[in-house]
Amino acid sequence: MKRIGVFVCHCGVNIKETVDVEKVTVELKKHPDITHIENYMFMCSDPGQNLLKNAIKEKKLDGVVVAACSPTLHESTFRNAVEEAGLNQYQCEIANIREQCSWVHKEMKDATHKAKVIIQTAVAKLKLNESLSAISAPVTRRALVVGGGIAGIQAAIDIADAGYEVVMVEKKPSLGGHMIQLSETFPTLDCSQCILTPKMVQVSKDENVKLHVNSEVEAVEGYIGNFKVKIKQKAQLVNPDLCNLCDDCSDICPVLVPDEHEEGLAWRKSIFIPFPQAIPATFTIDEDSCLGLDPIACGKCKDVCEAEAINYDAKTQIIEEEVGAIIIATGYDLYPEENLAEYGYGKYPDVITSLQFERILSATGPTNGEVRRPSDGKVPKEVAFIHCCGSRDPDRHLSYCSKICCMYSSKHAKLYKHKVPDGQPYNFYIDIRSGGKQYDEFVQQAMEEEELLMIRGKVARIYKENDKMIIHGVDTLSGKGVQLEADMVVLAMGIIPSAGTDEFAQKLKLNTGEDGFMVEAHPKLRPVESIQAGYFLAGTAQGPKDIPETVSQASGAASKALALLSSDEIFHSPIIATVDTDLCSGCGICVATCPYDARELNEAEGVVEVNDILCEGCGACISACPSNACQQKNFTNRQLSEMIKIVAAN
Amino acid sequence: MAKPKVGFYWCASCGGCEEAIVDLHEDLLVVAEKIDIVFWPCAMDFKYQDVRDMSENEIDITFINGAIRTEEQEEMANLLREKSKILISFGACSQIGGIPGLANFHDRDSIFQSSYGSTCPSVDNPDFIVPQTKTDVPEGELTLPAFHNTVKSTDQVVEVDYYLPGCSPAPYLTLNAINTLLAGKRPEKGTVLAPVKALCDTCDRKDSKPDKIMLKDIKRVSEVELDPEECLLAQGIICMGPITRSGCTQGGEGRCIKANMPCRGCYGPIPEVQDVGASMISAIASIIGIEGEENMSDEHVEKIMDTVVDPAGTFYRFSLATSYLRRKLNDYAKDNN
CATH class of the missing domain: 3.40.50.700 (NADH:ubiquinone oxidoreductase-like, 20kDa subunit)
Structure with missing residues (x-):
């Protein structure tokens, strides 16, 4: 029989105030399964840990229960201490008598009784605990970065700089993401392209980075440290190695389609380069609009291409890569404008989105940086900027704040004033959210020096009268209705996960939240990791954020990935599910319940097998197994029922 | 002698x-x-x-x-x-x-x-x-x-x-x-x-099982024309085979299954199972509505649950007296043996 020691922590007064620790100690001393029991003010302190280590040696203990705070806090502290004293760390159990007892009760009598019961359940579990050791597996020391916006670029640079290979996958024909579309960035107003393109070049030149554009992740198999990734790359109709960017092809191309990079404010050809600094620097054919795929219909570009870079017969290909870590940086899209029909987007050309306005402001944009409105090219003298379009409206649209629209709408107004000094910007806002270094100063300065008119209130309706856009809203400070005329309206659209995030997440079995964004492992303490081991999150795929925050998170995700890649082996908790093959009938019910694909029916043997590395020990299979052949190590049904019996008897 | x-x-x-x-x-x-x-x-x-x-x-x-x-x-x-x-x-x-x-x-x-x-x-x-x-x-x-x-x-x-x-x-x-x-x-x-193992172990429909059994709802045998060769559970029928001791035929194929009827659980639980009904409810609940469950409304879940007609009689058909429940409790039961 195990010699079990129990250590009751006072946690200062946190526990002691409500639980009579002396009484617990004295009364449990008689417990037949407890060899040694004592209490101490702070078990987690060094002297507290020494107390535990000495007792293990002196009393020849082979199991320890620490009755203290939640195991999420100090379980590892005590397990390490136990290991230092020569015991297996899984012979240490935590009885949570703080969060689950002293903090939630007022009556000392009841709380003391409950603390005793909790300790006894931990003892009952510990009696049946096995000694376990961590499971190890080799690591493929390469990373996959999904998404080629600023988040993906930063993560790739950090990983490549550390000397590890990176496979980058970008859905579009070029790196750059939304950031490359932006004009100038708040709060310092530096040109977005100017700060982003050096990073794009750096990525493209880095020998550690393998870039796949026009590509999407098709499937991921395997597990942390050992992923096998299938990447589907669209047919490379233009060979990037041969294309010399002469532009003859797009000159002759007869097909015009709206230019995505210009947010539809300009036209591009079917064979095109997304923007001058595109990486990789090559023309590309948009299969959906190209006529040449039917050579009878067209084929002009191929005729003029002296570099012979065009091949209409190129096929979609599947590229297979092996990586150890995956960084998700799939970015965002704007909330669909059609959902805000009352603002007239689509009906009135001079109602535009914030991203369209970024293009108008951009020196490389459709107006070469002059502020001109789309309908007639006139310089608008009054512009209304509507914040929170679709955001913070849980009843009808998105419940959350897009986090950046206060800042960029102020920036828009400011840049507009710089370009049209006699113009008047109006900003309709709900609240100004300008938390961030130099952010509030930026907004204040815009209001004070640039003569912005800030109107606190929501806009109900926008319509056109003669040449003007009429904006109906309410000023919630005065409580009065507002009606304004403007030449152009800019909608600061809410932010949603990029199109396809949902399917992508399902394919990779990643969790998304109610809002559709990727869910981090812990909102505060593990913000860059996914709950699925080996996946890390960067940028707006995880939630709305601005550039500095995106870059920080990308570097954070990269460093987490690097920590994984920097070792030959990964270690995995041994608290996993097992299958008793003597009991398993191979009914297969558990297989579908495993969220990690860690279970497989071995048809030859007629039993289910567990992949130890993939198993995260969630327990779904255990509750599903009708024959009790599935057991969680150190959480066996027998252990749980012994614990329940104690609770039920008390 | x-x-x-x-x-x-x-x-x-x-x-x-x-x-x-x-x-x-x-x-x-x-x-x-x-x-x-x-x-x-x-x-x-x-x-x-x-x-x-x-x-x-x-x-x-x-x-x-x-x-x-x-x-x-x-x-x-x-x-x-x-x-x-x-x-x-x-x-x-x-x-x-x-x-x-x-x-x-x-x-x-x-x-x-x-x-x-x-x-x-x-x-x-x-x-x-x-x-x-x-x-x-x-x-x-x-x-x-x-x-x-x-x-x-x-x-x-x-x-x-x-x-x-x-x-x-x-x-x-x-x-x-x-x-x-x-x-x-x-x-x-x-x-x-x-025998120790559950009926699925020797069931002759074992190979017809999909890699993953995922059910949309539960059907009664009277509602569908059952495929005579496919796993009944995979057809959405509550078959107690996964939890019930095998041995009802010497060949192992399952007496009721041979008649294209689901196992009802008469051979009782295999060892280690404490409560047949609870375990089987847990098992069925684990594989039903598993696709898209994140976005499933409470009403939808209710609707699926309603497809199990007489759950107590289905899952505890043979084992109620020896289950954790043992019996329906009321004041009368408390005072009488």
Whole structure:
């Protein structure tokens, strides 16, 4: 029989105030399964840990229960201490008598009784605990970065700089993401392209980075440290190695389609380069609009291409890569404008989105940086900027704040004033959210020096009268209705996960939240990791954020990935599910319940097998197994029922 | 040497278990050669007094089938236990309560109401006369055994040495058990004398199973035309095969499955399973509506759950009396045995 020691922590007064620790100690001393029991003010302190280590040696203990705070806090502290004293760390159990007892009760009598019961359940579990050791597996020391916006670029640079290979996958024909579309960035107003393109070049030149554009992740198999990734790359109709960017092809191309990079404010050809600094620097054919795929219909570009870079017969290909870590940086899209029909987007050309306005402001944009409105090219003298379009409206649209629209709408107004000094910007806002270094100063300065008119209130309706856009809203400070005329309206659209995030997440079995964004492992303490081991999150795929925050998170995700890649082996908790093959009938019910694909029916043997590395020990299979052949190590049904019996008897 | 003495007795049962003995066919004659049947009221003329007159442990092996429903059955179980070296709990009702155990969803009062009262359409009993343990008639006092409030398995009343599961036990298992014991072998006390693994292990539809069994809803056998070869669970039918001990046919393919009907669970749970109904509900709940469950509304979940008609009777069909639930609790049940 195990010699079990129990250590009751006072946690200062946190526990002691409500639980009579002396009484617990004295009364449990008689417990037949407890060899040694004592209490101490702070078990987690060094002297507290020494107390535990000495007792293990002196009393020849082979199991320890620490009755203290939640195991999420100090379980590892005590397990390490136990290991230092020569015991297996899984012979240490935590009885949570703080969060689950002293903090939630007022009556000392009841709380003391409950603390005793909790300790006894931990003892009952510990009696049946096995000694376990961590499971190890080799690591493929390469990373996959999904998404080629600023988040993906930063993560790739950090990983490549550390000397590890990176496979980058970008859905579009070029790196750059939304950031490359932006004009100038708040709060310092530096040109977005100017700060982003050096990073794009750096990525493209880095020998550690393998870039796949026009590509999407098709499937991921395997597990942390050992992923096998299938990447589907669209047919490379233009060979990037041969294309010399002469532009003859797009000159002759007869097909015009709206230019995505210009947010539809300009036209591009079917064979095109997304923007001058595109990486990789090559023309590309948009299969959906190209006529040449039917050579009878067209084929002009191929005729003029002296570099012979065009091949209409190129096929979609599947590229297979092996990586150890995956960084998700799939970015965002704007909330669909059609959902805000009352603002007239689509009906009135001079109602535009914030991203369209970024293009108008951009020196490389459709107006070469002059502020001109789309309908007639006139310089608008009054512009209304509507914040929170679709955001913070849980009843009808998105419940959350897009986090950046206060800042960029102020920036828009400011840049507009710089370009049209006699113009008047109006900003309709709900609240100004300008938390961030130099952010509030930026907004204040815009209001004070640039003569912005800030109107606190929501806009109900926008319509056109003669040449003007009429904006109906309410000023919630005065409580009065507002009606304004403007030449152009800019909608600061809410932010949603990029199109396809949902399917992508399902394919990779990643969790998304109610809002559709990727869910981090812990909102505060593990913000860059996914709950699925080996996946890390960067940028707006995880939630709305601005550039500095995106870059920080990308570097954070990269460093987490690097920590994984920097070792030959990964270690995995041994608290996993097992299958008793003597009991398993191979009914297969558990297989579908495993969220990690860690279970497989071995048809030859007629039993289910567990992949130890993939198993995260969630327990779904255990509750599903009708024959009790599935057991969680150190959480066996027998252990749980012994614990329940104690609770039920008390 | 005298032949081993064997007794058979029935409690609350349908008689199928008695048939199961007869179903040994010519093997019965071989067995009968080797043994001396000292008690089998269903087939031969014995009186309780014959048993009372026996000395302790005089019978070598006694097979008791049926659940314990009445005072008489309880008395006989105790008496036979006293007189027998080995007591075998024979059949589902004896082992786990069986179909009679479903009466534990009711109580004596409501059962009497539905059997003798106005709710029973075929009974004309305006004075609601119900069985009494004692009735005075001019000739003297008449007695009837008391009707318990709760149905029990045999081992909830007396100690049991071995179990033969099934509704009814397959004759080959009975024969194996008799031969094993006659050969002097004594498995560990409490052993269920049938294979250990669940029916899926030997089911001949095993290979038809998809890689992942995911159900959208539950169907009743009357609602669909069942594929005669595909796994029934994968067809959305509640088949208790995953939790039920195999052995109902010697070939292992499943007696009901052969008839294109789902396993109903009569062979009882495989070892380690504490509560058949709860475990099976947990298993079905784990694979039903699993696709898109993140976005499933409460109404949708309710709708799926409603496709399981009579869940208590389905999942606890044979095992209610020995489940954690044991019976429906109410004030009446609390005060009465």
